[in-house]
Amino acid sequence: MKLTEENVRYVAGLANLTLSEQEIHQYTADLSGILSHMEKLNELDTSQVEPMTQVLFAGQENESLREDVEHTPLANEVALSNAPLAGAGYFKVPKVIER
Amino acid sequence: MNIAKLTIPAVRDGLLGKQFSAVELTTEALRFAQAENPKTNAYLTFSDQRALAAAARVDAQIAAGQPLGPLAGVPIAVKDVIVTKDVKTTCASKILSNYLPPYDSTAVERLEAAGGILLGKANCDEFAMGSSNENSAFGPVRNPVALDRVPGGSSGGSAAAVAQGTAVVSLGSDTGGSIRQPASFCGCVGVTPTYGRVSRYGLVAFASSLDHIGPFSRTVADSATLLGAIAGRDPRDATSAAQPVPDYTALLGDSVQGLKLGLPKEYFSNLAPETGDRILAGVEVLKKLGCEISEVSLPHTEYAIATYYILCTAELSANLSRFDGVRYGVRSPNSHTLADMYKNTRGEGFGAEVKRRIMLGSYVLSHGYYDAFYRKAQKVRRLLTEDFTRAFAHVDALITPVSPFPAFKIGEKVNDPIQMYLSDIYTITGSLAGVPCMSVPCGTTAEGLPVGMQILTKHFAEDVMFRLAHQYEKAGGFTA
Numbered sequence: 001m002k003l004t005e006e007n008v009r010y011v012a013g014l015a016n017l018t019l020s021e022q023e024i025h026q027y028t029a030d031l032s033g034i035l036s037h038m039e040k041l042n043e044l045d046t047s048q049v050e051p052m053t054q055v056l057f058a059g060q061e062n063e064s065l066r067e068d069v070e071h072t073p074l075a076n077e078v079a080l081s082n083a084p085l086a087g088a089g090y091f092k093v094p095k096v097i098e099r
Numbered sequence: 100m101n102i103a104k105l106t107i108p109a110v111r112d113g114l115l116g117k118q119f120s121a122v123e124l125t126t127e128a129l130r131f132a133q134a135e136n137p138k139t140n141a142y143l144t145f146s147d148q149r150a151l152a153a154a155a156r157v158d159a160q161i162a163a164g165q166p167l168g169p170l171a172g173v174p175i176a177v178k179d180v181i182v183t184k185d186v187k188t189t190c191a192s193k194i195l196s197n198y199l200p201p202y203d204s205t206a207v208e209r210l211e212a213a214g215g216i217l218l219g220k221a222n223c224d225e226f227a228m229g230s231s232n233e234n235s236a237f238g239p240v241r242n243p244v245a246l247d248r249v250p251g252g253s254s255g256g257s258a259a260a261v262a263q264g265t266a267v268v269s270l271g272s273d274t275g276g277s278i279r280q281p282a283s284f285c286g287c288v289g290v291t292p293t294y295g296r297v298s299r300y301g302l303v304a305f306a307s308s309l310d311h312i313g314p315f316s317r318t319v320a321d322s323a324t325l326l327g328a329i330a331g332r333d334p335r336d337a338t339s340a341a342q343p344v345p346d347y348t349a350l351l352g353d354s355v356q357g358l359k360l361g362l363p364k365e366y367f368s369n370l371a372p373e374t375g376d377r378i379l380a381g382v383e384v385l386k387k388l389g390c391e392i393s394e395v396s397l398p399h400t401e402y403a404i405a406t407y408y409i410l411c412t413a414e415l416s417a418n419l420s421r422f423d424g425v426r427y428g429v430r431s432p433n434s435h436t437l438a439d440m441y442k443n444t445r446g447e448g449f450g451a452e453v454k455r456r457i458m459l460g461s462y463v464l465s466h467g468y469y470d471a472f473y474r475k476a477q478k479v480r481r482l483l484t485e486d487f488t489r490a491f492a493h494v495d496a497l498i499t500p501v502s503p504f505p506a507f508k509i510g511e512k513v514n515d516p517i518q519m520y521l522s523d524i525y526t527i528t529g530s531l532a533g534v535p536c537m538s539v540p541c542g543t544t545a546e547g548l549p550v551g552m553q554i555l556t557k558h559f560a561e562d563v564m565f566r567l568a569h570q571y572e573k574a575g576g577f578t579a
Contacts, residue, residue: 007462034520051481084425
């Protein structure tokens, strides 16, 4: 499977990644090679196979649900304590809306 | 006392026999680990204060004549992808280089509740992505057995600390072999329990349907003790299993006579010659213990690498979207719009392998490719899992190599991602099926490099796995 640098730029956009020209070049080659290996799966007829999303869950249907009781969440200042920029009890980011 | 050779029972005997207090042991363990660390770079952070406070609690229990937890006073390293309250947790990534978690993972909470001492955080591949520990933003880990070689990955620091003697036991995480492969490269015991056996709460998510937390140790019994202390249902991880946790250590002494072991033929065709010889020597030890050996087949093995790298990259590309410079971690300073801030933060903060995998995962999930790659891989995962179900209808355990070759030189494979991925072949299948599996030492090559033998059993049959491994260890299998 041969990817173009245009394909890679498009995927980098989807993934929210700024990549250098050198990285674009490198990943075009890497991804092409890896995806070619992955095409090996086409040797298998899987038309009658159900996809598997989870390894196993042997419990009752509702077992993964906890009791519906209140828990104390992280305090606001604790939740903000690792933020690169915070203020007035909020995470701060570059301005999104222009006036 | 030789601090580098301690085991959990030796720590317990020392404490109860008043040979040392928990604070004395912890002080010495911290001193030794910090003095030895420059050789291997196994630790990224030491948690002196927290360790000494936990040790003081153990000493208070002893003074009060209270019963001790199963890990009382035991110095433990924890992989840096497992969060620890107020102890820096970086995932070996620049993007989280300043992260101080506001909560503890369930595994660490349970480990300390059992009296364990968190010595520090172990180096690893960035976000647990790699097979050599060369992808750490804070420098590679060197293999204590041969310092010019990799310790394996991604839990390279956790394996190296135990092999080097700077921790008695450690916790790692395993998504496609990240506990078993470094255990085999460093010559220690490494256990990947059944998927869901240990809560993933507080394990920074890589591939949620494949991530496991598990122990490293120098003896099988120590891994059994550590797993017993951290396993079990946790309401904070909906995928954690409700099955009761047996007393793994109580069952170690039982005979393995008559157990049926299968050797999957697909796992023995492409090995370094010495690796194959060591595994077969290990099988001979098991045969002498009365196990019945037969050949079995896991016919879809050749499709495992492609399946795994589609599923894990798809899952990680979604999981790592949370690192965007808003809530935690490092934010790129050079952006004036929100979109640029996201892109630059991630472009600058993630290392080369993590970005390669995010790209791959985003591609296989993207419009037009989802069915061809992601959906297809989910179907083949079922076929691979059914291979195990069929094999386990006839045998109690499978015996295989862990890695096709022993530890390689630092830098040797770093420029060839496909070769690096292909080296995960024997560990990935067990991860996809979610069955318990472990690596036990199985002698060394002529050069002195450790070889690991893998034991796999049915879901939740860790007791059988530990029993086999322990009897094998007692019969001299570690130096087979």
